[in-house]
Amino acid sequence: MTLDVATVDMTARIGSLTLPNPLMTASGCAAAGRELHQFFDVGELGAVVTKSVMTAPRSGRDTPRMAETDSGMLNSIGLQGPGIDAFVEKDLAWLREVGARAVVSIAGSSVQEFRDLAARLADEPGVAAIEVNISCPNVANRGLVFACEPTSAASVVAAVRAVLPPTIPLLAKLSPDVTDIVEIAAACVSAGADGLTMINTLLGISIDVDRMRPRLAGLTGGLSGPAVRPVAVRCIWQVQAAMLAGRLPTVPIVGVGGVRTGLDALELVLAGACAVQVGTVAFHDPSAPLRVRDELAKAVQERGFSSFMDAVGHAHRVLATAEGTR
């Protein structure tokens, strides 16, 4: 069966937040939505996830900051941004004006910075959810990345949850560069995360074989793009499986990593994601977030689901049934 416009119910729910569809931009891959709005109405997306914002304006790192790799890229932007005040004044106000749902990503180099940023946003109208990017180094802890250690990750989540009203869902964005992602996920959920975003980029290096030196000025960078999708699917799968097994409370998972088409998005959904972010592929195809939304709707309908939420985590059920009948 082929359909031009899918009629399936694409409503997505993330805790108390209801979205018209599960498609979001990924933090750092859409700025604050303004540029993509030239190509499509960003208000049509489930949400716009904004570039991680810190307290002060930041210049970002030296250049080159990017290197193309096979089906992916490395980036070392260094969270270049205007700082929270300018963000609220210009970017958040703009998103409100065009009627987009804003998921605001925040980043801190200390627990205190995360808490202050969240407190600053708590009373701002138009914040649909907060996503904490805990993939930045904790200055108080020898530069160790928050997301790599359960107690650091939990302390950020708890501090942010404490200053946010219950009406604003809190998503913790996890790094795949850990030994046991379920352990970090469990720590975040018990500290009060309403949902988990998986995955952030994987650390990599690319070497220019002509100049025989690393391509990036910052040496290491985050790997993203279709090349990382199997890692994203694995992380979502493992955490969803642990939730189903009762090893941590069930919370919504937002999937991100290498989504290029509706079928790529469906992979993340079948593994357990109830919303999907499109990142790097927007550089290739600025219309990708909306295109993926439509392709996903069609794929969900073609597989006989009456609503999008019915497809979430379905691969676990198929496997359980298959094992039950063996």
Place this chain on the structure above:
Amino acid sequence: MSVPSSRRPGGPVQVAGRIISVRRVGAYQHLTILAPGVAETARPGQFVALAVGGERTGMLLRRSFSIHKVTPTGVYGGTVDVVVADAGRGTHWLTTRGVGEPVDVVGPLGRAFPLPKTPEACVLVGGGYGTAPLFWLADVLRERGCRVDIILGAASEDRLFGVLEARRSSTTSTVTTDDGSAGTKGRVTNVLGEVIDRADASVVYACGPMAMLRAVTDVATAHGAVAQVAVEESMACGIGICMTCVMPVEGPDGQTRMLRSCVEGPVFRGDTVRWESWQDGIGRVPDDCVGAAAMRSH
């Protein structure tokens, strides 16, 4: 052919384009691409970002090319011309495409060359394929009554582009090559001061490698002219969403910021660019740049 998807008049569109003509010009491939909606609003100095490698390509990032010329009123819609040097994997794919093949186009992108309000004498300087956008610029300047002098430079004769076109569209044209295989042996900057003085030029427009743009800015400034340079920074998206293409530029308030060369550029006033930041292929963030202090805390 998909319908151009821009939602802002004059803004960029993404279109399924098609190559309708391919010509070899020296070391370069000259492509004419049918891309309705791009040509109609483009101005000299703007660029297009082309997807490379086909539908399921592993080369995710678009490649940027200055618009050489546009024909907004072709039989099937507007066309844009680009001049491509085979420099790596993506440009190699483009230079081996044939007539009729599809290419996904995003454009027009970036800020165009600012044009003088009154008739001024202008010198246009191009290095290698950097001459591609200059002839269209020359035509627009001459329509405004400006005197136009052109300098073309390249490493060797086969890397010159548009020697005949330059003669047609300028009062004087000068050619330089590093190896002396055509024109005057040496760099464009060896002759630039003299050309500025002879024409009594007040503006120098330049497009080419970064080192050339820096040198052109120095000579132009020393001879009392303003340099407007089109830079070539490595770009992942071309539309302003990734922050990879930044470079330090001083604003009217005297503060340096890391600006996106794809949307705040690619054309900058040469004397606002912090050229000393580039060393050995690395672009350092100047210590006095806005937001540099915050980087030191982590």
